[in-house]
Amino acid sequence: GAGVSQTPSNKVTEKGKYVELRCDPISGHTALYWYRQSLGQGPEFLIYFQGTGAADDSGLPNDRFFAVRPEGSVSTLKIQRTERGDSAVYLCASAGDRNTEAFFGQGTRLTVV
Amino acid sequence: QKEVEQNSGPLSVPEGAIASLNCTYSDRVSQSFFWYRQYSGKSPELIMSIYSNGDKEDGRFTAQLNKASQYVSLLIRDSQPSDSATYLCAVTNDYKLSFGAGTTVTVRA
Numbered sequence: 001g002a003g004v005s006q007t008p009s010n011k012v013t014e015k016g017k018y019v020e021l022r023c024d025p026i027s028g029h030t031a032l033y034w035y036r037q038s039l040g041q042g043p044e045f046l047i048y049f050q051g052t053g054a055a056d057d058s059g060l061p062n063d064r065f066f067a068v069r070p071e072g073s074v075s076t077l078k079i080q081r082t083e084r085g086d087s088a089v090y091l092c093a094s095a096g097d098r099n100t101e102a103f104f105g106q107g108t109r110l111t112v113v
Numbered sequence: 114q115k116e117v118e119q120n121s122g123p124l125s126v127p128e129g130a131i132a133s134l135n136c137t138y139s140d141r142v143s144q145s146f147f148w149y150r151q152y153s154g155k156s157p158e159l160i161m162s163i164y165s166n167g168d169k170e171d172g173r174f175t176a177q178l179n180k181a182s183q184y185v186s187l188l189i190r191d192s193q194p195s196d197s198a199t200y201l202c203a204v205t206n207d208y209k210l211s212f213g214a215g216t217t218v219t220v221r222a
Contacts, residue, residue: 031208033210035212040214041214041215042117042201042212042213042214042215043157043201043212044212045209045210045211045212048208048209050208055208056208056209089156091156091157093210098205098207098208099144099145099205099207099208100145101147101159101162102147102159102203102210103159104149104156104157104158104159105156106155106156107156
C-alpha cells in the first residue's frame with residue numbers, strides 16, 4: 001500500500017482480555033517501530049524491528065506485551081491481560097532503513113474498560 | 114534527563130508571524146533529526162528531516178541543527194491557521210527514534 005496501515009482504528013476491550021493490534025508497513029521498508037502515545041505526551045518507544053527480528057524491545061512495559069514480525073513485513077503487537085492503564089493510542093511507523101525517515105500509520109486507539 | 118526536550122508551550126502567534134520551536138537532545142552521538150506535525154486526534158506527519166549542521170529550508174519551514182550545542186530548531190514563516198498543531202522533535206541514535214513531548218502552536222487570525 002501507499003502508506004502504513006494499522007488495524008483496527010479503535011478497539012474497546014474489557015480489563016483482563018487479550019488484544020492484537022496489526023501494522024502493515026510501507027512496502028519494502030525494513031525498519032518497523034511501535035510506539036504508545038498518551039494524551040499530551042510524545043510517542044513513547046516500545047519496540048523496533050529490523051527485518052524479522054526484534055532488535056530492541058527495551059520499551060515494552062512488561063511481559064504482558066509482545067510483538068512479532070514473522071515475515072519481515074506485517075507486525076502484530078499483542079497485549080495479554082489488559083489493564084486500564086494500557087489505554088492509549090498505539091502507533092506504528094516504518095522506515096526504509098535505520099536512521100532514515102519514519103512514517104506513521106493512523107494509529108489504533110485502545111480503550112480498556 | 115530526558116533524551117529529547119522541547120519548549121513546553123503552548124505557543125501562540127498571530128497569522129503571518131514567525132513561529133520558533135526549539136529542541137535539545139542529550140545523546141551527543143545522535144545522527145538524524147526530524148520534525149513531525151501532529152493535528153489533534155491524528156498521527157504524527159513528517160515535515161522536515163535534517164542530518165548535518167546548518168539550515169535546511171522547505172517552503173515556509175526552516176530546520177536548524179547545531180550538533181555542538183545539541184540543539185535543533187524549526188521556524189515556520191508566514192504562519193497560517195492551518196499550522197495550528199503540536200510539533201514533535203525526534204532524534205535517532207543508530208536506529209532508536211526518540212521523541213520530545215511536543216510544542217503546541219496556535220496561529221490566531
